[in-house]
Amino acid sequence: xxxxxxxxxxxxxxxxxxxxxxxxxxxxxxxxxxxxxxxxxxxxxxxxxxxxxxxxxxxxxxxxxxxxxxxxxxxxxxxxxxxxxxxxxxxxxxxxxxxxxxxxxxx
Amino acid sequence: xxxxxxxxxxxxxxxxxxxxxxxxxxxxxxxxxxxxxxxxxxxxxxxxxxxxxxxxxxxxxxxxxxxxxxxxxxxxxxxxxxxxxxxxxxxxxxxxxxxxxxxxxxxxxxxxxxxxxxxx
Numbered sequence: 001x002x003x004x005x006x007x008x009x010x011x012x013x014x015x016x017x018x019x020x021x022x023x024x025x026x027x028x029x030x031x032x033x034x035x036x037x038x039x040x041x042x043x044x045x046x047x048x049x050x051x052x053x054x055x056x057x058x059x060x061x062x063x064x065x066x067x068x069x070x071x072x073x074x075x076x077x078x079x080x081x082x083x084x085x086x087x088x089x090x091x092x093x094x095x096x097x098x099x100x101x102x103x104x105x106x107x
Numbered sequence: 108x109x110x111x112x113x114x115x116x117x118x119x120x121x122x123x124x125x126x127x128x129x130x131x132x133x134x135x136x137x138x139x140x141x142x143x144x145x146x147x148x149x150x151x152x153x154x155x156x157x158x159x160x161x162x163x164x165x166x167x168x169x170x171x172x173x174x175x176x177x178x179x180x181x182x183x184x185x186x187x188x189x190x191x192x193x194x195x196x197x198x199x200x201x202x203x204x205x206x207x208x209x210x211x212x213x214x215x216x217x218x219x220x221x222x223x224x225x226x227x
Contacts, residue, residue: 034213036152043202043217044144044152055215087152091212094166096142096154 002026002090006099012107019075021102023088028068032092035064035073038101039084047086048073078104109133109216111203116221119193127221129186129203134216137161137181140206142214143188145199145223155201156188157212171197193225 003026013019023033031051036044046055048064051071061076075082083106088099115127129141143155156167156177165177176189186203200222204214 032211036214038152043219044204044214045217046207046213046215049207049213049215050211089152089214094157095168096157096212098152098154101151 001095002029002093002097004088004090004097004099006086006088006102009100009102011102011104013078013104014107015078015080017078017107019078019082019104021073021086021088021104023066023071023073023099025069025071025090029090029092031067032090033064033066033071034089034091035062036087036089037082037084038087044087075104080106109205111205111216111218113201113203113218113221116201116223118224118226120227121194121225123193124189124191125193125223126190127188127201127223129188129218131184131186131205134205136179136184139208140164140212141179141186142204142206142212143175143177143186144202144204144214144217145197146202146220147196147199150199153199157206158186190223193223195225197223198225199223 005024033051035048038044052064085101085103112130142157158177174192178187200220202220205216207213207215
């Protein structure tokens, strides 16, 4: 199984900050990676797929990069509605796996 | 609008069974593969199962293989998850999610989830 290690697991930031979350895969997965946002009590929401493609309707302050084993999600200017937990997911092979999550909280 | 609505969750004793449903609307259900994903209380996301658009291909996580069965009724736009021999570790919110059109298994539409609690 492909393991995904997210870092940090917790992040405290202020509105307007630039935030970067990293996801490392245990083996190469090309660009077969997605990022999801989840708010408390809500379902996850697809933000980015194919490592760097923004899902329709997602604000452009979100961006993704990387390939192979190292990936990043960047929020260029954190907004109040961005405080949530973020998960990476690999879709290179079954079983599909998710990272452990990064909780972004208000400083 | 495009929507998935789960139902069928509840409190069940260990060893018992439960069937979850996921009703789809707003899109052509028979054109899409669909997933079940679960989230234990305070934990991360865990993929459970997937079924192809026509029901011919099914894959399961090792944790549920042999105990859970995914199926679909394209005439009624409904997905199912039959769960038997339930264990405490199956306690979670269960989401159904649509596979985005394309050659990779991204999940672009999610339901709100249904809660399963396995407890004596």
